[in-house]
Amino acid sequence: MLQGFWKLTWIETKVFMREPMGVIGTLVIPVLLFVVLGRALGTGEVGTVAEQAPFNVPVLAALFIAVSAVISLVTIISIYREGGILKRLRATPLSPVTILGAHVIVKLAFTMAGLALLVVAGRRVFPGAMDADLPSFAAALLLSTLSILSMGFVLASLVPTARFAQPLAAALLYPMIAISGLFFPVEALSAPLRVVALALPTTHAVTLMEGVWDGAGWNGVSALALVVFFAACTALSTRVFRWE
Amino acid sequence: MPSNPVISVANLAKSYGSTVAVDNVSLEINEGEIFGLIGPNGAGKTTTMECVQGLRRPDGGTISVLGLDPRRDETALRRRIGVQHQEAQLQKRIKVWEAMDLWARLYPQVVDPDELLGLLGLESKRNSRFMSLSGGQKQRLFIALALIHDPEVVFLDELTTGLDPQARRAIWGLVTDIRGRGKTVLLTTHLMEEAERLCDRVAIIEHGRVIEMGTPRELVRKHCPERGVFFTGAGGGISQRLESISGIRSAHTEGEAHTLRGEGDDFVTNVIRFIAQEGIHITGFRTEIPTLEDVFLKLTGHGIRD
Ligand SMILES: Nc1ncnc2c1ncn2[C@@H]1O[C@H](COP(=O)(O)OP(=O)(O)OP(=O)(O)O)[C@@H](O)[C@H]1O
Ligand SMILES: [Mg+2]
Numbered sequence: 258m259l260q261g262f263w264k265l266t267w268i269e270t271k272v273f274m275r276e277p278m279g280v281i282g283t284l285v286i287p288v289l290l291f292v293v294l295g296r297a298l299g300t301g302e303v304g305t306v307a308e309q310a311p312f313n314v315p316v317l318a319a320l321f322i323a324v325s326a327v328i329s330l331v332t333i334i335s336i337y338r339e340g341g342i343l344k345r346l347r348a349t350p351l352s353p354v355t356i357l358g359a360h361v362i363v364k365l366a367f368t369m370a371g372l373a374l375l376v377v378a379g380r381r382v383f384p385g386a387m388d389a390d391l392p393s394f395a396a397a398l399l400l401s402t403l404s405i406l407s408m409g410f411v412l413a414s415l416v417p418t419a420r421f422a423q424p425l426a427a428a429l430l431y432p433m434i435a436i437s438g439l440f441f442p443v444e445a446l447s448a449p450l451r452v453v454a455l456a457l458p459t460t461h462a463v464t465l466m467e468g469v470w471d472g473a474g475w476n477g478v479s480a481l482a483l484v485v486f487f488a489a490c491t492a493l494s495t496r497v498f499r500w501e
Numbered sequence: 502m503p504s505n506p507v508i509s510v511a512n513l514a515k516s517y518g519s520t521v522a523v524d525n526v527s528l529e530i531n532e533g534e535i536f537g538l539i540g541p542n543g544a545g546k547t548t549t550m551e552c553v554q555g556l557r558r559p560d561g562g563t564i565s566v567l568g569l570d571p572r573r574d575e576t577a578l579r580r581r582i583g584v585q586h587q588e589a590q591l592q593k594r595i596k597v598w599e600a601m602d603l604w605a606r607l608y609p610q611v612v613d614p615d616e617l618l619g620l621l622g623l624e625s626k627r628n629s630r631f632m633s634l635s636g637g638q639k640q641r642l643f644i645a646l647a648l649i650h651d652p653e654v655v656f657l658d659e660l661t662t663g664l665d666p667q668a669r670r671a672i673w674g675l676v677t678d679i680r681g682r683g684k685t686v687l688l689t690t691h692l693m694e695e696a697e698r699l700c701d702r703v704a705i706i707e708h709g710r711v712i713e714m715g716t717p718r719e720l721v722r723k724h725c726p727e728r729g730v731f732f733t734g735a736g737g738g739i740s741q742r743l744e745s746i747s748g749i750r751s752a753h754t755e756g757e758a759h760t761l762r763g764e765g766d767d768f769v770t771n772v773i774r775f776i777a778q779e780g781i782h783i784t785g786f787r788t789e790i791p792t793l794e795d796v797f798l799k800l801t802g803h804g805i806r807d
Contacts, residue, residue, distance in 0.1 A: 261606045268592075268599050275594040275630070340590035345643075348556060348586070350579040350607045 259355045266359040273333075273363055283325045283367050288378045291318035295383055312440050315379065315387070316466045319394070320434055322371040323402040323462065326364040327409040328426040333360060334413035335422035344501045353500075361406055368402045369395060389470045397469045397480075401462030404483040405430075407490035408458060414497045433459040439467075458486045505532045506565075507654055507685045508553060513562035515548050515709075522548040524709035526562070535676060535686040537696045539793075540706035541801050546689040547587055549706070550658055553687070554584055567653060580608060583652035585643045587659045587689075593632040597623060597642060600631070601649065608650035617645045620675060622668065636663045644672060648679070655679055657688040661695060673699055693794035703793070707801050717793045724796045726764040729789030730772045733758045736781035747771045757784075 273279055291314060298310035334357075337343045346356045372395055379387040412429065416422045436446060437459040443451055454460045461479040468476045508530040515523040523545045530536045538546040551557040553564055555571030555578060564571055569578045591600055601614040618624050621641040626634060634642065640663055647655060660676070661669040676699055679686055690696050696703050697717045704714040713720060727750070735757055743752040748765040761772060769788050776783060 261603060264603050264606045268595060268603055271599070272592045272594045337592075341586065341588060342590050342592060344556065345586060345589045345591065348554060348579070348584045349604065350576065352576075 259352060259358070261351055262355045262359060265351065265355060266362045269359050269363045270366065273367070279329055280367075283322065283329060284371050284374055287318050287321045287325060287371055288374050290321055291315065291375055292378055292382050294318075295379075295386075313467055313470060315375070315389070316463060316470055317434075317439055318375055319372060319398050319466055320401070320437070320439070320459065320462060322368050322375070323398065323405055324430045324434060324459070325371075326368050326402055327405045327412075328423060328430060330360055330364050330406055330409040331413045331416065331426040332419070332423045334410070335416050335419040338413075338499065338501055339419040341501065347500055357410065357498075361403070364406055365399060365402060368398060372398055389472065393469045393475070394466065397462075397465045397475070400480065400483050401458065401465060404458040404487045404490075405462065407487045407494065410494040410498060411490050414494065414499050430459075433457050436460070437463040439463045458483055461486070506530060507532045507534075507567060508536075508687060509565050510549070510553060511563045513549065513552060513564065514560045515545075515552055515557065516560055521709050523552065523559075526706070526709070526711055528704060528711070528714075530685060530687060532685055533680055533683050534701045535680050535688065535699050537700035537703040538687070538689045538706055539691070539693070539696050539703050539797060544706045545709040546706055547658055548709075550656055550687065550689065554582065554656055555579075580650070581652055582654045582656065583647035583650065584656040585640075585647040585658060585660060587662075589643055590639075591631045591642075593630065595631050596627070597629055597631070597634070598627045600642065600646060604646050604649045611650050612648070614645075614649060617649060620671070621645050622671065637665060637668055640664060641668060641672075644675070648675070651682075652684065654685045654687070657686065659690060660688055661690065661692065669695070693792060693797055697793045705797065705800055713796075713800055720796045721791055721793060722766070724799055725791035727791065728763055728765075728768045730761045730763075730769055731759070731785070731787045731789070732761075732772075732776065732781075732783055733785040734776070734781040734783040736779050739779055739781065742779070743775075746775050 294317070295310070295314045298314065334343075343356065347353065376387055376391060409426070412426055413422070416425050436443070436450060436454045437457070438454065443454050443460060446454055461482040464476050465479040465483065468474060468479070506529040508528065510526060510528040513523050513526040526545070526549055528536075538549060540546055548557065552559045553566060553571060555575050558572060566578060567581055571578055597618070598614075601618065605611045605614055615624065615627075618627060621644060623638060623641055623645065626638060631639065631642070640661075644657070644660065647657065655676075657676070661672055664672065673695070676686055676688070688699070700717060702714065702716050703720070704711045705720075706712070713724075715723070740752070740754040740759070743749065743754070743759065743761060746761070746763065746768075748763040748768040748771060749761060750764060751762045753760040763771075769790070
């Protein structure tokens with residue numbers, strides 16, 4: 258049914274890797290952010306990165322990976338739409354799910370690659386600080402990314418032109434990180450802003466990932482919120498998504 | 502001509518906001534036919550074609566392609582048609598062979614991709630990225646992608662725009678081959694020479710309406726029957742007898758130069774016969790025979806389109 262799915266996914270992976278800026282943005286920048294912030298905020302002693310920093314640096318870096326993937330997705334989709342690439346692909350037997358799903362797989366794969374890089378860098382720079390349950394953390398990051406990506410498709414339908422896609426997506430997503438509860442508790446926000454924060458996938462992503470990282474386990478409410486958000490945005494996308 | 506309509510369009514209508522792009526278009530295109538849509542910029546050719554391909558939702562009318570409804574039977578139809586769009590793009594960094602490889606994966610039966618690239622003069626570009634191709638090379642790649650599964654119906658929107666004369670001729674050959682294999686082609690073009698050479702029938706579209714339809718010959722005969730013959734030659738006192746040539750409408754003589762205008766397929770032959778009978782020693786001879794381009798300009802006017 259999803260004919261050509263893996264072929265298209267592989268081609269999109271290669272195409273993405275041929276653009277140096279995209280790879281640097283999704284793989285290198287988050288790791289640099291992690292190392293620099295960890296150094297600056299921790300005391301530099303073994304095992305201090307998580308405990309001494311005023312917020313959870315690994316979770317911030319992971320969220321940054323997810324958000325970069327989403328911004329990249331919004332940009333790619335709007336460029337593909339504006340250039341008529343989506344229209345050309347649609348005129349083939351490729352199903353709409355295949356055309357868009359290939360990008361989701363590519364983004365998830367790069368998110369995992371980013372996490373792997375993060376862990377490797379973390380082990381070298383902050384030995385002892387990376388002994389969280391990594392498979393669970395990877396799963397939490399995947400779920401978070403998927404949920405935020407689904408919002409990316411709605412966003413991609415709203416941006417008017419490809420030129421504005423990246424700045425617009427960044428302008429929307431970075432503030433979401435700010436109020437996600439990572440730097441200060443969501444309870445500290447004013448009531449209306451708190452409602453907004455609780456309606457955003459980034460907030461639940463942070464709760465989920467922090468719990469897993471700190472060893473408190475899966476936060477069921479957050480995980481469920483992410484799944485619901487994913488379902489809602491996917492349903493919305495099928496209505497509002499523009500192919501050209 | 503076979504009378505089995507592969508594409509039938511009845512009362513098609515499509516507007517974009519207040520712009521009426523297609524206004525009550527009806528067409529029947531037969532199996533094994535090369536059918537051309539011609540018309541000024543913005544006439545509605547692309548919109549008509551994309552409605553037929555199922556890429557646009559018409560506001561009204563009915564369309565059937567290979568007996569399928571392009572929107573309801575979208576998936577089934579996609580496998581059986583090949584399309585080349587007017588202004589398409591691919592991923593900037595996709596390589597030519599990768600695109601061919603992906604497309605080849607999507608259809609149950611495909612022709613040899615390398616052979617097709619060869620036919621289109623792209624064999625040396627197999628490993629080039631899409632963004633590094635010239636405009637004409639991109640165009641040829643899209644034609645290759647449209648033909649990779651040897652589709653039953655081929656849609657070519659401005660198939661030779663931006664191509665050099667060699668490539669254009671190669672593509673004319675390809676299109677004629679497609680018809681030779683019993684397939685059907687719907688194309689648009691702004692080159693009247695191309696339409697005249699390739700198309701079995703054309704429809705002239707203006708402001709979203711079909712204003713004329715038929716074989717290029719029929720249209721020329723109907724709308725531009727006049728022929729011109731210009732010759733110079735020594736032969737005393739023929740100017741009065743020129744009026745006796747069958748089909749003549751006007752004759753003008755200046756010294757030994759004669760300008761004749763007349764109508765009918767046989768007019769030029771009649772003039773030649775007259776020259777032979779009179780024993781005129783010809784030093785210059787030229788004819789002016791109208792083409793589809795003259796018909797086009799006559800029917801759609803000479804003003805530029807917005
Ligand atoms: N996506 C669109 N949104 C709004 N208007 C459109 C759109 N596509 C086409 N139009 C309008 O519809 C009309 C017909 O356009 P169309 O592209 O079908 O013309 P065309 O005959 O293919 O022209 P050309 O020879 O320039 O390719 C034009 O007035 C055009 O401005
Ligand atoms: Mg057009």
